[in-house]
Amino acid sequence: MSANGESSRRTITLPSNPAPPRPCLTNDARVAQWQLSPGFQGFWGWIQLRCDRIKGKEVMTGSYQDSSEGVRCLMDMLEKMTDWVGEVPPEPQSNQRFGNLAFRRYNKIVQERLPALLESYNLPSNLLSQLIPLLINSHAFGHPTRLDYGTGHELAFVLGLWCCVVSGWIGGEGKEDEEDELILRVFTRYLDLTTLLQQTYKLEPAGSHGVWGLDDYCFLPYLFGSAQLMDSDLSPSRTLSFAQSHKSSTPTSSTSIDPNVSSSTEQIKDLYTLSLHHLLLFKFGAAFSEHSPLLYSLSQFPDWKKPHGGLKKMFLGEVVGKRVVVQGLWVGGWAWGEDVPEVEEARREDRSGSGPIGGGGEVVTKAPWAR
Numbered sequence: 001m002s003a004n005g006e007s008s009r010r011t012i013t014l015p016s017n018p019a020p021p022r023p024c025l026t027n028d029a030r031v032a033q034w035q036l037s038p039g040f041q042g043f044w045g046w047i048q049l050r051c052d053r054i055k056g057k058e059v060m061t062g063s064y065q066d067s068s069e070g071v072r073c074l075m076d077m078l079e080k081m082t083d084w085v086g087e088v089p090p091e092p093q094s095n096q097r098f099g100n101l102a103f104r105r106y107n108k109i110v111q112e113r114l115p116a117l118l119e120s121y122n123l124p125s126n127l128l129s130q131l132i133p134l135l136i137n138s139h140a141f142g143h144p145t146r147l148d149y150g151t152g153h154e155l156a157f158v159l160g161l162w163c164c165v166v167s168g169w170i171g172g173e174g175k176e177d178e179e180d181e182l183i184l185r186v187f188t189r190y191l192d193l194t195t196l197l198q199q200t201y202k203l204e205p206a207g208s209h210g211v212w213g214l215d216d217y218c219f220l221p222y223l224f225g226s227a228q229l230m231d232s233d234l235s236p237s238r239t240l241s242f243a244q245s246h247k248s249s250t251p252t253s254s255t256s257i258d259p260n261v262s263s264s265t266e267q268i269k270d271l272y273t274l275s276l277h278h279l280l281l282f283k284f285g286a287a288f289s290e291h292s293p294l295l296y297s298l299s300q301f302p303d304w305k306k307p308h309g310g311l312k313k314m315f316l317g318e319v320v321g322k323r324v325v326v327q328g329l330w331v332g333g334w335a336w337g338e339d340v341p342e343v344e345e346a347r348r349e350d351r352s353g354s355g356p357i358g359g360g361g362e363v364v365t366k367a368p369w370a371r
Contacts, residue, residue: 012042014166018126018333019340021133025326026344035320038337043162044316047220050183051227051308053176058228058269060185068178070170071186073121074161078189080117081141082196084109090200099147103201107144111136127167133330134160141194142203143328149198150206151219152325157190158220159335166334183224188271191221195278214294215279219311219319222295225272226308234270236307240299243268243276 025031034040064075088106115132123131134140138156142149161182164170171179197203198217205216214222229239268274279292298307319325333340 012038012045013337014038014042015333015338016126018130019336019338020129021137021330021332021335022340022343023137023328023330024341024343025323025329025331028323030341031321031323031326033341034326034331034336035316039331039333039335040320042166043159043335044320046162046165046179047158047223048312050180051224053180054183054224054228055230056228056232057180057184059188059271059274060181061188064185067181067185068170068175069122070164071178071181073123074164074182074186075189077114077117078186078193081110081114082193084113085196085200090202093202098202098204100201101147103142103147103197103203104144106197106201107139107142110141124167124169127163127169130163130167130332130334131160133332134163134335137330138328142197142201143206146204146206147201148204148206149194149217150325151217151319152206152328154194154218154220155319155326156329158187159329161186163332163334183271187221187224188274191218191271191274191278194218195281199281214311214314214318215275215292216282217278218275219315221271221275223308223311223315225270225275226304226311228270229272230304230308232304235303236299236301239270239273240276240296243273243280 025034035044064072067075085106088102088109090100091102093100114136118128118132134156138153138159140153140157140160142153161170164182165172165179170182194217234242268277276295279295298310301307329335331340
């Protein structure tokens with residue numbers, strides 16, 4: 001099986017019978033090896049090609065009934081997952097900033113219902129075996145033990161989108177618009193859902209660098225959004241001003257959560273501004289330059305060329321290049337290629353005494369608030 005790479009359109013050869021995903025990114029050498037693998041090279045080329053193709057395009061909202069079957073299925077999945085939030089209200093929480101324990105009940109619902117839901121769609125069988133571990137075992141919607149969410153979880157979801165393309169279920173030759181829609185519509189809806197989960201269950205930012213990171217929760221929407229804005233008249237500084245002018249007046253501590261996060265963002269047409277809007281739901285009370293200095297520095301450039309190029313390098317170095325970010329990913333044959341490494345035996349034992357053994361053998365360290 002082959003998959004198109006970046007704008008050069010070189011071909012990446014991937015197995016038609018891919019190895020099942022496993023948590024194999026357990027040390028720095030494995031992480032470096034993954035970045036050289038055919039699966040990752042194909043994925044990174046696909047990301048860059050999407051960035052090239054979505055320049056000047058707007059995020060896609062509203063009805064998706066005219067979309068392809070695959071896009072409709074993924075959107076239906078995200079809509080149902082949003083509905084499930086209503087079944088699990090947050091528990092009373094007065095003495096801790098992060099980690100509402102109700103998220104574990106929500107995650108249990110996801111684990112119980114999502115596989116059957118995906119099986120009800122017309123997915124290729126080999127896609128199902130790659131997609132479910134990325135969404136569930138890799139905790140693409142947040143970690144139930146640590147009660148957190150971050151860029152590694154986001155990466156798991158987008159790798160799932162890549163697998164949908166590799167399988168031929170979505171996109172392919174002559175259907176590039178479908179692949180663009182995975183970013184402009186499906187990924188946008190995913191961000192609405194994860195923002196709702198962060199608001200409702202007060203998820204801790206996973207691996208946050210504090211003020212020195214790009215964003216506490218996400219990365220890729222800034223990369224895609226800066227691509228959308230590349231040739232626009234909306235400069236980085238005007239983008240920040242626009243996001244600040246659309247900041248919600250509802251404090252995040254409110255117990256009344258609107259399940260339709262996107263209802264207040266109808267005028268926002270790109271993922272960069274949308275992510276700034278989401279960030280401002282959680283960070284307030286200080287100047288933007290103080291709580292988000294890196295994003296503020298990007299807003300000082302006259303156009304989007306350098307910010308976009310810098311974000312590409314940062315993604316490779318600070319997201320996929322960091323073991324602490326990617327170690328929870330379940331990587332299979334389409335995300336790696338042939339000869340996916342086995343899970344190291346040392347990973348199967350809790351030698352540090354730090355926490356329970358998770359599914360697939362990974363050691364899970366509980367956060368202090370995750371009682």
